[in-house]
Amino acid sequence: MADYNMHILVCGGTGCKASQSELIKSNFKTRLNEFGLSDEIQVIMTGCFGFCEKGPIVKILPDNTFYTQVTPEDVFEIVEEHVIKGRKVERLLYKDPESKEHIVDTKGMDFYKKQIRIALRNCGFINPENIEEYIGRDGYAALGTCLSEITPDEVIRMIKDSGLRGRGGGGFPTGLKWELTRKSVSDQKYVVCNADEGDPGAFMDRSILEGDPHSVLEAMAICGYCIGADKGLVYIRAEYPLAIERLKIAINQAREYGLLGNDILGTGFSFDVEIRYGAGAFVCGEETALIHSMEGKRGEPTVKPPFPAEKGYNGKPTNVNNVETFANIPVIINKGAEWFASIGTANSKGTKVFALAGKINNVGLIEVPMGITLREIIYDIGGGIKDGREFKAVQTGGPSGGCLTKSFLDTPIDYDNLVAAGSMMGSGGMIVLDDSDCMVAIAKFYLEFTLDESCGKCTPCRIGNKRLYEILEKITEGNGKVEDLNRLRMLSSVIKDTSLCGLGQTSPNPVLSTLDHFYDEYLSHVTSHKCIAGQCKALMHYSIDVDKCTGCTLCFRNCPVGAISGEKRASHYIDQSLCIKCGVCFAKCKFDAVLIA
Amino acid sequence: MNKIKSLADLKKLQTEVQSKIKLREMGDHSETLIQIKVSMATCGIASGAKETMSHFIEELDHQGIDVIVTQTGCMGYCYAEPTIELTIPGQQPVVYGFVNKAKAQEIIEKHVKLNEMVDGIIPVNYSSIDN
Incomplete structure (x- = not known):
């Protein structure tokens, strides 16, 4: 039989792979083989489904069954029950947290109900390592249409009309950027894809490259056609090995199919993409620093202008866009600027x-x-x-x-x-x-990150942030004073005003924003030396309730610094000068006799 | 793989490969599609349910009709295997018994395409707890 009558999609995103989804896939294959069903049922490893909380995810089609937290052992039950007997494995279905009912279909899940998937349209749907599946989903149709039927100016017009803005953070209008780079005159231009995703906790670019790498390659080629470039570079951090591997496969397949390389689709347009690796420096997400890093220089930002659109990689006009921005492009061309502009708000579309x-x-x-x-x-x-x-x-x-x-x-x-x-x-x-998160500690956490990531070029950023950090440290340790809060504000504004690049200009933001919204919390740290959230250990005070203490000696035996003393069957006592506030006594006490203030 | 030489070639390849992922796209809007469930328990398989199912899939694909064909467990009508349940969106499911290739063909031509029921319906003789 030519076509499979059932598809089993196994999530192959980094998160689910870490939970053995590779083994889940191979277990499916072996098991189906044992039942002689390999020709009827296809097992595919896709990109991220997004529902990482309940990974690894397995989705079975056409009946749209969504299994969560699947283990390699569960595979046997899924094959025997669902695949062979057609009975869904209830215990692995997603359970609605409110109604406690099992939800069979992704369409019934609140998680997916309000989502509109454009950039993630193929993530968790196609096999990212198979270009034909991408082509089957209108892949490279936008590139083909652009090359054969639309002039570069018209394409740029479309992108401008769509209202697409840079998804890397700045929100610069993408169409305008392309137009500026198109207007620069040069013998050589470059298209750069910024895949140097560095924000703590952000992983959308990685997921797109892992789940749908071709959408980015196609968009880069369209960009090349518009601005007059025949070379594209993807700047990606080396700590994204899976994204790199899938991207490499995608580039090779696109070349094989003639969708990258010389004379694409017989139109005379040539475009090829190469990968450049970054070492994971946060500042290299800034476009000038990124370009320097690609040139083999230190990843340090330089003054703009000249903008990369005029003088970028190797001194040539360069258009830098983020991964997610690129992933939107083919859809805009296929569905039209008006369609895209109909989603979103007045100034932020899509x-x-x-x-x-x-x-x-x-x-x-x-x-x-x-x-x-x-x-x-x-x-x-x-x-x-x-x-x-x-x-x-x-x-x-x-x-x-x-x-x-x-x-x-x-x-x-x-x-x-x-x-x-x-x-x-x-x-x-x-x-x-x-409510258990201390805002001062949060500001300190982010500052610690920028402190680490500052390239050191500008004094305000290099030294100013260090001083900011020290003040915050002082406050969380209970040694802060009210004047410190003003000092934080003053220093922050100096750093913002006098740093060269986005990193320094924005690094005090978490401090300023928490100061604005949670001034009371800062104040209680410095005046009454209290941390409302109970997170700043140094501000905590451990004591033993004389009435509740039974003298079981459990705290005494577990205290790592010997701060607790007392006789057997008599109330114990904590020596505050020795206590390191580790919380072991609180955790060990069986009679709730240890008090935290 | 030969290189794709033109937009027309790309479109041709697109139509060819679309069928490979069509099943997944159908799953995305399953509530609007006709569904056929083939009873595939031991008794069904022994009576030729596999052939019936393959025939449905191949014929519907051949005619270009989007119908979700899945397998299900024993429906209890073991005397009438192979049995299938056909659901048109918004209508009550209909169960057919003794569905061989010829019957399957008739069901496609009449019920799926024209929404006309054909002979061989097993009347509903139970109530289900979920509706």
Whole structure:
């Protein structure tokens, strides 16, 4: 039989692969083979489904069954029950957290209901290592149409009309960028794909490259056609081995099929793509630093202008776009600018991929229309806060962004609203915080990251951030003073004003934004030396309730520094000068006699 | 693989490979499609349910009709195997017994294409707990 009558899709994203999805796939193959069903049922490894919280994911089609948290051992039951007898394996189906009912079909899952998948259209649907599956999904049709039927100016017009803005964070209009690079006169131009995804917690670019690498290659070729470049470079960090491997396979297949290389589709247009590896420096996501890194120089930013559109890689005009931006291009060409512009808000069109992380039930990758509210993302798609705790804030835009508090839950999310709210879109990481997260510690965490990642070129960024960090450290250790809060603000504004590139200009943002929204929390750290969230260990005070203590000596025996003393069957006592606030006594006590203040 | 030489060639290849992933696309909008479930328990398979199922798949594919064909367990009508259940969106499911190749063909021509029921329907003689 030529066609398979059942498809089993196994998630091959990095997350699910780490949970043995490779073995799940091979178990399926062996088992189906044993039953003589290999010719009837196809097993495919796809890209990320986005529902990483419940991985590894297995989806069975055509009946659209969605199995979660599948183990390699479960495969036998799925084959014998579902495949052979047609009975779904109930215990592996997704359970609705509210109604507690098993949901068979992805369409019934709240996680997918509000999503519109454009950039992720093929992730979790096609085999990323097979170009024919991409072609079957209108793949390379946009490139073919552009090359044969539309002039570069018209294509740029379309991209401009669609309203697509850069998805890497800045939100610069993509069509305009292409036009500027097209206007630069040169014998050689370059198309660069920025796959140097560095925000902590963001993994959309990696997932697109892992799940649908051809969409990026196709868009790069379209860009090359528009700006007059015959060479494309993907700058990707070496710590994304799976994305690199799939990208390599994709490039080779595209060359084999004549969709990259010389004289593509007989139109005389030539374009080829090469990979350049980055060492994972955050600053190399900044386009000038990225270009320097590709040239083999230090990954340090330089002053703009000249913009890369005029003088970029090797001094030639270069168009740099982010992975997700590129992934939108083929769809815009195929479905039209008007269709794309009909999704989203006035100044932010289309969709945005967000990586949900932190204290949220459904951790994963989602693609939602611009203009959706934070409430819909967190409560409808994300399934609410973990362990029923209270929502405190969402950190967006990574180390360059800020946090959005409860009062922004109903603000439609787009580029401009996020900036107005004191944060930014960034590449789309969303870290959800609950009432047990200390905002001072969060600001410190991000600053620690920028401190590490600062390239050291500008003094304000190199030294200023270090000083900021030290002040925050002082505050979390209980040695802060009220003046320190003003000092934080002053130093932050100096760093913002005097740094050269985006990294330095935005590095104090998490500090400023938490100061704005959670001033009380800072204040209680410095005045009453209390951490409301109970996260700053140094501010905690452990003591033993004399009435509850039975003198079992469990805390005494477990204390690593010998700070606890007391006789058997008599109340114990903690010597505060010795206590290191490790919390072991609290964890060990069986009578709730250890108190934390 | 020979290189694709023109947009027309690309489109030709696209139509060829589309059938390979069509099944997945159908799953995406399954609620709007006709569904045929073939009873594939031991009794069904012994009576030729596999051939029936293959015939449905091949013939529907050949005629270019989008129908979701899946297998299911024993429906209990072991005397009438192979049995199939056909559901047109928005209508009650209909169960047919003794579905051999010829019957399958008739069902495709009449019921699937024209929404006209044909002989061989097993009347509903049970109620199901989920509706």
